[in-house]
Amino acid sequence: MFHxxxxxxxxxxxxxxxxxxxxxxxxxxxxxxxxxISELSSHMLTEEEAFLVSGFxxxxxxxxxxxxxxxxxxxxxxxxxxxxxPELAQQPHEPAALSRRFTASMFDVCILVLLEMLAxxxxxxxxxxxxxxxxxxxxxxxxxxxxxxTCRYGGTLGKQLTGIRxxxxxxxxxxxxxxxxxxxxxxxxxxxxxxxxxxxIAGVFVxxxxxxxxxxxxxxxxxxxxxxxxxxxxxxxxxxxxxxxDATAGTLVVEASDFPSESATGRLHSSDAPLLA
Amino acid sequence: xxxxxxxxxxxxALVLSILRDGESYGYEIIQRVKSLSNNQLxxxxxxxxxxxxxxxxxxxxxxxxxxxxxxxxxxYYSLQAPGHRQLQEEQxxxxxxxxxxxxxxxxxxx
Numbered sequence: 001m002f003h004x005x006x007x008x009x010x011x012x013x014x015x016x017x018x019x020x021x022x023x024x025x026x027x028x029x030x031x032x033x034x035x036x037i038s039e040l041s042s043h044m045l046t047e048e049e050a051f052l053v054s055g056f057x058x059x060x061x062x063x064x065x066x067x068x069x070x071x072x073x074x075x076x077x078x079x080x081x082x083x084x085x086p087e088l089a090q091q092p093h094e095p096a097a098l099s100r101r102f103t104a105s106m107f108d109v110c111i112l113v114l115l116e117m118l119a120x121x122x123x124x125x126x127x128x129x130x131x132x133x134x135x136x137x138x139x140x141x142x143x144x145x146x147x148x149x150t151c152r153y154g155g156t157l158g159k160q161l162t163g164i165r166x167x168x169x170x171x172x173x174x175x176x177x178x179x180x181x182x183x184x185x186x187x188x189x190x191x192x193x194x195x196x197x198x199x200x201i202a203g204v205f206v207x208x209x210x211x212x213x214x215x216x217x218x219x220x221x222x223x224x225x226x227x228x229x230x231x232x233x234x235x236x237x238x239x240x241x242x243x244x245x246d247a248t249a250g251t252l253v254v255e256a257s258d259f260p261s262e263s264a265t266g267r268l269h270s271s272d273a274p275l276l277a
Numbered sequence: 278x279x280x281x282x283x284x285x286x287x288x289x290a291l292v293l294s295i296l297r298d299g300e301s302y303g304y305e306i307i308q309r310v311k312s313l314s315n316n317q318l319x320x321x322x323x324x325x326x327x328x329x330x331x332x333x334x335x336x337x338x339x340x341x342x343x344x345x346x347x348x349x350x351x352x353y354y355s356l357q358a359p360g361h362r363q364l365q366e367e368q369x370x371x372x373x374x375x376x377x378x379x380x381x382x383x384x385x386x387x
Contacts, residue, residue, distance in 0.1 A: 025330070028303065028352050029323060035304045035349065036322070059321035067327045071334070 002048040008033065011055060018065030019171075025068060033058055095241030096164035096253040107158035115142060119193075123201050131201045139190050139197075146186060151179040154256075163256045166246075174251055182249035185227065192216060279317050287318070288328050290367040293360055296338060300355035303329065329354060337363050 008030065015026050036054035041047060058064070115138060122134040149156045151174060154165035166182070168174050180187070196213050199205045208216070231243035241253060295301060295309050306329075307322050332338045337360035342352050356364070 025326065027350075028326060031349065031351055032303050032322060032326075057322045059323040064323040064327075067324060068330075071327050071330050 002046075002051075004037070004047045004051060007048075007051050011061065014061045015065060018062065018069070020065045020069040029058065029064075094255045096255055098235055098241075100162040100164050100255075101235070101241075101253060104155070104158035104162040104164060107161060108156050111157065112142075119197065123197055128201050128203075132198050135197045135201070136194060139194055143183070143187060143190055147176075147179045147183055150174065150182065151176055155253075159253075159256075164253055165256045166251050166253050169250055169252060171252075171254075174249070178249045178251055182245045182251055184248070185224075185245065189220065192220075278319060279314070284318055284320060287371075288320070288325075289332065290364070290371055291318070292325070292328060292332060293337065293356065293364040293367060296354055296356040296360070297364060300353045302351040302353050304351075306354075332360070335359075335363075 011033065012026050012030055015021050015029060016023065021029075033051075033054050036057060037047070037050045040050035040053055045053065119135050119138055122138070123131050125131075126134060146156060149160075150166055153160065154167060154173065159165065166174055168178065174182075195207055196216070199207065200210070227244065231245075234243055234247070235241055242251075243253075246252060291310055291313075292306060295306055295313075301309070303322075303325055307320060307325055310318050310320060329338070329340075333340055333354070337357060338354045339357050340352050340354050342350060344350050
């Protein structure tokens with residue numbers, strides 16, 4: 001059984017799915033479609049026939065959408081095609097506000113610092129074997145949390161709470177390799193920490209000395225500050241809001257309100273909170 | 278039937294000319310084009326809208342949503358001052374092409 005309203009809605013959705021039409025443009029085309037249908041219906045055609053002929057007259061939705069794409073100029077909802085690649089022109093999401101990104105980072109850093117203190121406590125208080133096991137599993141769990149949350153839910157707790165998400169340039173969910181690439185600075189740091197902690201706990205320094213780790217931390221601090229500074233400059237300069245780790249991984253940080261279907265915070269509480277505990 | 282390239286090239290001039298006669302909306306513009314050209318100019322209906330939106334972006338025409346007397350919501354377009362000027366220019370160019378072709382097709386010039 002043919003339902004006209006259903007068919008028209010389906011047709012409209014196909015147009016909008018391309019992301020190249022504004023709802024207003026779809027309204028206008030829908031008015032045209034309906035006008036055409038009602039005229040044809042008065043010429044002995046059934047509703048279904050009238051719908052099919054009208055749809056044919058209006059043209060293939062994909063070709064139409066492509067024609068509308070050519071019309072789009074960089075504006076509120078669109079990023080300029082110039083930087084950093086043409087695929088961005090289709091990016092339908094709003095870049096996340098810098099204040100939110102900052103708040104999210106601060107939240108995540110607080111969690112990291114707390115866990116770091118926990119690691120130091122473990123290393124100092126437990127039997128060496130247990131301390132190594134504790135610190136290594138803590139660090140691995142943290143890496144799994146970071147990459148897992150990023151790939152599965154588009155961001156760590158800080159991002160979830162501030163309502164921003166990481167996605168690919170075309171707006172799709174990021175892949176595992178993008179998740180790893182984006183977390184490179186964190187992973188490198190974790191690796192160094194693991195080497196340091198295990199040696200510190202065992203009391204034997206196979207790699208470096210306890211003295212050389214002071215230099216290592218200074219280096220981390222200097223590198224970290226440089227990285228942060230460059231990221232801030234990139235975030236302010238580029239309209240797409242990509243920091244270094246976004247540029248290397250081909251990701252964007254966008255407002256989560258653009259993903260209405262995904263109430264990520266709801267899902268988060270049910271399944272992922274234990275990871276942090 | 279007129280080929281695609283010519284249909285596309287003439288779309289601006291046609292839309293501007295139709296709107297010079299008074300405001301109109303997409304569906305009606307399509308009907309006018311068909312009848313004016315004795316069905317020779319066959320547009321894919323939907324393709325008119327990107328053209329209209331471009332003309333509006335260029336400030337040549339202006340649009341307004343209104344409900345017609347029979348209760349239908351329609352987006353009406355009307356020609357603006359820059360549109361009038363643009364139309365004169367389009368007219369000049371089309372007539373120049375037309376004249377060139379007419380001159381060369383005159384019987385005595387063969």
